[in-house]
Amino acid sequence: PIASQLVQRRAFHQVPRESRPPKILITGGLGQLGIECAKLLRTQYGSHNVILSDIIKPSQSVLENGPYIFADILDFKGLQKIVVDHRIDWLIHFSALLSAVGEQNVPLAVRVNIEGVHNVIELAKQYKLRIFVPSTIGAFGPDSPRNPTPNVTIQRPRTIYGVSKVHAELIGEYYYHKFGLDFRCLRFPGVISSDPPGGGTTDYAVAVFHEALRNGKYTCYLRPDTRLPMMYIEDCLRALLEFMRAPNEQLKRRVYNVTAMSFTPEELFAQLGRHVPNLHVTYKPDSRQLIADAWPQVFDDSDARRDWHWQHKYDLVNLVDFMIKDVQDNYI
Numbered sequence: 001p002i003a004s005q006l007v008q009r010r011a012f013h014q015v016p017r018e019s020r021p022p023k024i025l026i027t028g029g030l031g032q033l034g035i036e037c038a039k040l041l042r043t044q045y046g047s048h049n050v051i052l053s054d055i056i057k058p059s060q061s062v063l064e065n066g067p068y069i070f071a072d073i074l075d076f077k078g079l080q081k082i083v084v085d086h087r088i089d090w091l092i093h094f095s096a097l098l099s100a101v102g103e104q105n106v107p108l109a110v111r112v113n114i115e116g117v118h119n120v121i122e123l124a125k126q127y128k129l130r131i132f133v134p135s136t137i138g139a140f141g142p143d144s145p146r147n148p149t150p151n152v153t154i155q156r157p158r159t160i161y162g163v164s165k166v167h168a169e170l171i172g173e174y175y176y177h178k179f180g181l182d183f184r185c186l187r188f189p190g191v192i193s194s195d196p197p198g199g200g201t202t203d204y205a206v207a208v209f210h211e212a213l214r215n216g217k218y219t220c221y222l223r224p225d226t227r228l229p230m231m232y233i234e235d236c237l238r239a240l241l242e243f244m245r246a247p248n249e250q251l252k253r254r255v256y257n258v259t260a261m262s263f264t265p266e267e268l269f270a271q272l273g274r275h276v277p278n279l280h281v282t283y284k285p286d287s288r289q290l291i292a293d294a295w296p297q298v299f300d301d302s303d304a305r306r307d308w309h310w311q312h313k314y315d316l317v318n319l320v321d322f323m324i325k326d327v328q329d330n331y332i
């Protein structure tokens, strides 16, 4: 019997990771992407296999959707305990201060965006986790080519957010080459979802839907001709899932640009006018304009399309149609 137990145990340990669903921890889970990301992953891997975490008290509906726990990304031991207790395989690290809010509190952005990444990268190395860290169009700066911005080019961002994301890309690649860490990173454009983001430069493209449907007017903090790369949340999360599932052999790099479209405020508001014909827009550019002026206008994601067959589904016209419906159903 002991021998057969041993055989059984060995057999259990030999089950390759992919043949059972991964156990996934999402940090910063109550930000713009976490709740919808957990919903998508739960449809694929089962509710109990996807744990949402943050330092914020969750709403009742978050609790009803699946497991939620407290996790502070600055507490390394606390994170270790979660990974061990829940036998985590994949870590999706969303915790970050975004571009505009990072400029308001640089020391906090350094702690959350840089120290936080050190903690999760080291944890992923120790416990052999597959780790996803999002990067951004904000990882480029005024010296980068802006139209189009290729996957590999000059990166000299001028926000602490951008600096911290370049740091995440580099340390992740370093751990991959030095320790074999399965680090995966997508540079996202502005992500458009009905759940409000917090403190980004691309947020106008979300806020305008809420304001237009509530009040019929909006004051935009970017100039009408500010072109930025964008993507609907469903495309963003599908990119994340497909990329996490891609076999290692398919990946020619650890960091990929992904995008779906590029538009200006003027172009977005013109489309929105189909649904809100009397929409009244005024423009009052503020410090976020300076950030946007140094970011890519058109993002070249041909490497992702070639290597792991990335394809977006939503363009500007159907993005607007879906957003109107999402905001109306959930917020109005």
Ligand code: AKB
Binding pocket: 098, 099, 100, 135, 136, 137, 138, 161, 188, 189, 190, 191, 197, 199, 200, 201, 202, 203
């Ligand atoms: C921001 O505007 O800061 C983010 C981003 C593009 O990374 N939405």
